[in-house]
Amino acid sequence: MxxxxxxxxxxxxxxxxxxxxxxxxxxxxxxxxxxxxxxxxxxxxxxxxxxxxxxxxxxxxxxxxxxxxxxxxxxxxxxxxxxxxxxxxxxxxxxxxxxxVDGKSVRSLLGSGDEGERYREEDEDIAPAEDEDLFVGYKVPKDALMVMVGTEIAKMHLADIIHGDLTTSNMMLRHPSSTMNPLGVHQLVLIDFGLAYTSTLAEDKAVDLYVLERAFASTHPESEPLFSSVLDAYKRKMGKEWPAIGRKLEDVRLRGRKRSMVG
Amino acid sequence: MESFAYPHFSSIAHVALFDRVTNAGEIRARIVRASSLEGDEGDAEREAVSFAFIDARLVTSVLHIQTAITQALLAAAQNTLRTKTVHSEVIWALNPSNNITEALRRYGVTDDSTALFVIRIESLASIDVRSRMSAVVEGTLVPMSALAGLTDWVAVKKYNKLGGDPYIKEIQNDPAHEHHLIDNIVVSFVAMKSVSG
The missing domain is CATH 3.30.200.20 (Phosphorylase Kinase; domain 1)
Incomplete structure (x- = not known):
């Protein structure tokens, strides 16, 4: 050789x-x-x-x-x-x-106002929907998309993985016709695990959710109903783990992401 | 046989899938003997069996093989080969543990192998690889798509220690979904072997 x-x-x-x-x-x-x-x-x-x-x-x-x-x-x-x-x-x-991943970021599907996209998208022939309820070529109602987001994050947290940088740019909707999608349905894919770590603490899961809530508020108009559907789906999937995380989320909302006031 | 060029490694990988192989034990004995032969005869024999022979039962997809080739080429280029040749490194890369003997025993050719992937990695200059392969292996050259009927998913799960995973148990009644996921996991295992553990 x-x-x-x-x-x-x-x-x-x-x-x-x-x-x-x-x-x-x-x-x-x-x-x-x-x-x-x-x-x-x-x-x-x-x-x-x-x-x-x-x-x-x-x-x-x-x-x-x-x-x-x-x-x-x-x-x-x-x-x-x-x-x-x-x-x-x-x-x-x-x-x-x-x-x-053959698809589009959730951010571009939701239409993010005038901010530049963090990721340039492929599939230029499929135009992102601006203010329709069904996305062109994707045909997923906004609400169904939010349910997918909440469910996928819950699955990740049930496995004790904290993403560390949950934003709508770090989630993609895989196109059902994609060759790497054998299930033939829309699939929400989480990406960019550069800041991920493992933890069983409700506190860390709550901070992960809080980071996403802030990301929604800063990138998408009328984010509140969107994020509440994410949270509803998350609660359903988390089951008995939810109450502890819910209490922590209230705390985090009051004080911000950092627990310790040092430094 | 299919050939894949890796331009950034200045290398090309020739990959063939043989089914109904009748001389697996003989191939294994030949490789063992070639390693200890001396002189010109030894060099000629080593050249004749200079392939990676991989039992197809433990291979989940062509991507699985391609990923092992990529990581073996990378180790060769960085002088971090854990085994003696780039061909044995491909076999080593497929096995989740660092034990070389175990990798060869499980993923290499064994006496009861009937389907084999035969791989030859070359610099870009081409030689007649197909006839050299056929000179060693007694079996039928089949298209890569035939792998779908050759993979032993139970053995794949066992050797990759995936049998106990709760989620994989959950989807075991949906073979298409299960096989796709296991393939993605074992391909990822091969890719990340240098940083696993």
Whole structure:
């Protein structure tokens, strides 16, 4: 077997160069790529090196975050939470290849006013609905979509996984005709587990919900009825776990996300 | 046989699925013998069996194989191979544990294997891989889609320790859903092996 000559010291760097940039954040750049000829699209999340951090610290943090995100996704998969699977991990270079989700973010489906979208959408031929109750090409009423959001978050919390950054941009509705959707129905997929961790505490689950409530309030007009349908579906799915989380949510609403007043 | 190019690794993977294989025990014995032969004869024999032979019963999809190839190529490029060759690394990548002997015993060719994935990883220059494969394996070359009838889902669940998962038990009466989910989980296991545990 012969593997030489390598054109580039880092194959992952070469992969990144051949990929299409979709979105850039402070932590990572997100690309659409293919891992080999004939392969389907894969989302490549590349945590580029941060010049403002000491190199050793940067490598340690990047490694921990890539590993953490990968573990959270697999934990979700095993518990039946709808998340994309992993396709490629290069922890040394901070690269994570994730199953491509063919669909639109909940944020773009709800129509988010005039703010720029955080994720550029594929499927340009399917226009997002502005103020209709049925989304063009998706045909899911807003209320049904909110029920899906609440149910999926409840499944995640029942598995003791805290997302850490719940926003409507971090949820996608997978198109029923997508080839990676064998069930043939609309599927709500949670994405971006970069800040996820595990916890059994009602407090942490309540903070997760509070972050989403604030995200709704700041991005969507008339968010209150939307978020209350999310919460209703969440309560139904959580069953006897809900009262403790509900009490904590009241506390968190009064004092904000941070429990400790230190620092 | 299908070939997949990995341009960023300057490599190409030739993947063939053989069914009704009659000489699995012989192939295994040949690989073992080739490893200890010396001189030119040894080199020639090692070259003749320089493939990854994988028992198809434990493979859930072509993506499963492709993911193991990607991670093996990455380890080779970064000089972090845990086994001696990129071919054995593909087999190692498929097994959830770090035990090399266990990986070869479970995922490699065994005396009772009847369906085999045969993989050859090459630099981009092409050789006649198909005839070299046929020179080693006595069996019928079948399309990748034939894998659907070959996967042993009970064994896949056992070796990946998924049998006890409450959610997988919950959906066991819906095989299409169950198989799709298990495939996604085991593919993810292969991809994240370097950071698991």
């Amino acid at each position: 012969a593997l030489l000559p390598l054109p580039d010291p880092s194959p992952t760097a070469a992969l990144v160069r051949s990929s299409v940039l979709i979105s850039q954040g402070a932590e990572a750049k997100v690309y659409r790529t293919t891992l080999h000829t004939g392969g389907g699209p894969v989302l490549l999340k590349y945590r580029f090196s941060k010049q403002y951090r000491h190199a050793t610290l940067d490598a340690t943090l990047t490694r921990a975050r890539v590993a953490g995100e990968a573990r959270a996704l697999v934990r979700c998969l095993r518990c039946g939470v709808s998340v994309p699977g992993l396709r490629f991990v290069d922890v040394a270079n901070g690269a994570l290849g994730i199953e491509w």
